[in-house]
Amino acid sequence: MFNDRVAVLATMHRKEEAIAPILESEFGLKVQVPTDFNTDRFGTFTREIARSGDQLEAARKKAFAALERVGGDLAIASEGSFAPHPSFPMLPCNREIVILIDTLNDLEIVGESISTETNFNHRTVSNYDEAYQFAMKIGFPEHKLVVIDQEKILKGIGDFDQLKAAVSSGKVHLETDMRAMNNPTRMKAIAKATLDLIKKLKHCCPECGTPGFTVAEVKRGLPCSWCGSPTDLILVSVDRCSKCGFAQEKISEQKADPMYCPYCNP
Template sequence: MGAAPVHPWTGRRVLVATMHGKGAAILPALAGIGLAAEVLELDTDRFGTFTGEVERTGSMLEAARAKARAALDIAAARGAIAIASEGAFGPDPVLGFLPCARELLLVIDAASGREIVQARRSLETNFASLDWPADEARLEAFLSRARFPGHALIVAHADGRFTKGIAGRAGLSEALDPGHRPVRVETDMRAHMNPTRMGEIAALARTLAGALATPCPACGEPGFGFERALAGLACIDCGTPTGLARAELLRCSACGHEAERARRDARTHAEPGECPACNP
């Protein structure tokens, strides 16, 4: 058996910018393609917090870019590569009644200025909140939905303070004491406090690693990966294009080369119930 191909970035300094333990989710995927990345501890809260003490300015991509560039500035390593993550949570854009998690990973190659982005949207999240006060039944239902105590909570107080990282009943009872004027209980979405989110970041890191391990068929640069889904999966009964994905678009951020790839689940048609013509 021949030796595994050496990644073109092997030997270069690869930095993962984080303050919330995301290296545990990202480093193993990079190691799998021969990249020995290191964690660079960075105060990423200055670019925005989930609780809003610091508002995120701009998009998820812009926030991740600011983190990655800050890591490169701190490291002052010529030709280094920085990786940063950003997440957002809210109602699903299609199924508005369900919570949705969005994760983004950005790679910046300081030598070329090139950026490689991979993103993921998933319904696998415990994102939720509960206005306080609430009765015991509503609290218990919320705690179950929040996957507490395996996932931490945050209590917001009327004076603008937040009690974060609550991981046990005693801490929750203390934070909800009326003397502290609690007004809301919510899930702590910071990665080191949320195993479900950490799992989503790890899944996205594997997707990113797959792209980094794939050279562009046109220019040979690493990073040929998923860009977006292409809608139009045809109805099996009438052939009408639906809003479901028919294929994936792959793209190289170095030269712009694009190619289509079939759905990974090998699905070739939509069902009549998913068709706007058969089921208007």
């Protein structure tokens, strides 16, 4: 279905380094990055431009904008978000999605990676010592920094002299630069989301053969292994084909660890 086709990848932050090699070798497609394609207009991490719509919507918009720009019928885009972990608010959490849109076959498939492995962080510092400490903590200089003061935003700060100069004026705000090319940890997360996309693309509908036959819905209530009460863990997952609607239910045979039980471990 994808062999020998050209997929346009909407990025200006070198995400092709994480996405293209795996997709090209797995499906025989050719990934093309449009030149002068400004993805910042869809939102920036440094907030000069707010993201339009939610994460998935933003990725979709990028993919269609790339198709509009270069033509073709196959597009890939990715979008990341950083937020406190839903269960452990002290831990920042990185969600990356990689979307594939195939207008020829009317397909949209989304790969995803959710991880607490991120250096996402910020701090206000008033001298180079404090800046240096923060820089060491976030994996500088492989991971670059953004320096924000009253007048300007300096992005992609990646060596100690630059950092020293940037904080010389007194109090500044430091942020991790989350753009993929300046953040190897994020680049890895994008590669993981791409692998998830590949897994979904390989899973085809048993009825019509369309790729992307994956979990569309879950029902919770896996019984506790001690008392049998329903827990919040997944009991049934339903795979559904977005093309023909064929669905397959999988009921878990397992029992939940009592640590998830509202009665045994309230």
